[in-house]
Amino acid sequence: MSIEIKAPTFPESVADGTVATWHKQPGEACAADELIVDIETDKVVLEVVAPADGVIKEILKGEGDTVLSEEVLAVFEAGAAASAAPAQAAAPAASADVATDAEKIGPAARKLIDEHNLDASQIPGTGKNGGITKEDVQNFINNRGAAPAAAPAAAAKPAAVAAPLNIPAGQRIEKRVPMTRLRATIAKRLVEAQQNAAMLTTYNEVNMKPVMDLRSKYKDLFEKTHNGTRLGFMSFFVKAATEALKRFPAVNASIDGNDMVYHGYQDIGVAVSTDRGLMVPVLRDTDSMSLADVEATIADFGKRGRDGKLGMEDMQGGTFTITNGGVFGSLMSTPILNPPQTAILGMHKIQERPMAVNGQVVILPMMYLALSYDHRMIDGKEAVQFLVAIKDLLEDPARLLLDV
Known part of the structure; x- marks a missing residue:
């Protein structure tokens, strides 16, 4: 059974909100009342939870999109099973296919990939089941722009050289982050x-x-x-x-x-x-x-x-x-x-x-x-x-x- 996931009802003093973070992606299993998305308003961050056990069938509003009170955010399939992960694990040679699967790339990450004309197969994913997150794409852009020849080495040990903003040590890199609504x-x-x-x-x-x-x-x-x-x-x-x-x-x-x-x-x-x-x-x-x-x-x-x-x-x-x-x-x-x-x-x-x-x-x-x-x-x-x-x-x- 398909269910519409809607934004919360905003008070009169709040005109709209912004989709802050999707905690679940299409095809990923959700338990009833489990947090699936955060909606940031001018005053607080509101949480939207799963209405039942099932999976998200389709996300209609990506991270960063503006939403109105009770606007539809996604389509939820109650009682459906998650995409089979064992089949993906059984085919390690197809890791590039996994990384480029549309279901493994979040809406915000896909938007960033399209804006910079990137090849998703070249971006290492750190999300669940190898999924590519927005942070993965941003880190790839930063590392590529700073030292394209040294990208493999940088990817081999990111934790050892990462600064608080994921900037490699010794490199003069600026990171532009949009100000949150709050x-x-x-x-x-x-x-x-x-x-x-x-x-x-x-x-x-x-x-x-x-x-x-x-x-x-x-x-x-x-x-x-x-x-x-x-x-x-x-x-x-x-x-x-x-x-x-x-x-x-x-x-x-x-x-x-x-x-x-x-x-x-x-x-x-x-x-x-x-x-x-x-x-x-x-x-x-x-x-x-x-x-x-x-x-x-x-x-x-x-x-x-x-x-x-x-x-x-x-x-x-x-x-x-x-x-x-x-x-x-x-x-x-x-x-x-x-x-x-x-x-x-x-x-x-x-x-x-x-x-x-x-x-x-x-x-x-x-x-x-x-x-x-x-x-x-x-x-x-x-x-x-x-x-x-x-x-x-x-x-x-x-x-x-x-x-x-």
Whole structure:
């Protein structure tokens, strides 16, 4: 029975998507609910799975093609068996035929072969059953252009000389890679944020010793009590920011044209770095969340972000954003606004520094904080007082419990 494989239903805010990667090729066996293709949108990567056991009969949209909501991507044959691999293995002398079989060349690879007028039989395939992938074709083009006479030697030991971009060592080769839709959207939004907002950044520093002492004292009991959830620093920042947002509503607001929209709730986005780019999933109603709720949700966001499982509903909305460059070693930075929000808090590396305390030099673990804000909405006085409020709450965590 033939079944049409369609693109997912996109939300109203997403016009179309791009076919990112086909994980299965025509004739290749698929199990029910097995991932067969990734669709990349402006916000997330959506996965399309096999509707039943069977094989892909025909791919209608190749990698890089633009697709609309519920557009047909491929034809799937439910219950069909995969192409017989033993027959191919029994005929090693026909390896050139295997490499040039249309079913063994992905749509993206075939497109690249046609564009460069290549002989597919000369391209070594590393895909399943000797199939030729897009990367195989690109590597062949790079190696051919750099050193045609040494191609056999280069193919004999690619792993020993390959650089991260599959560029042979000692050769001045450039590799042009199209920007992914997600990366292009991130770039566009960041540029728009700088062009359309009167962005300004104010800095302060916070003594992290009280929070570190509290965490050190209770982290084992916290983890035991909350079913393995670890106590980190981000939950303290989220709760401190939530309290500060309640005190300074303009920082929790957004701009919509000529209107200023004040939000009576706190939805805080937490920037998560993934292989596909920066994503900002949102913690909802942080005022009602405990430290354990915050830590567990952030851990879940991180895991799903690395696995490409974050959905659009996870990243929609948000009234304020926190980004932590300190995990990568950043000592100080200027975070860029996440429109239409009017402010973003930047955390940084904790570093021991000599500080003057009551006339004495004391070594303390200090962190620089940066608050970037839209000066159209927030005055400098409010921005500074907001950041000072976060500093005071973190340097005396008991205030978070006492609401003072």
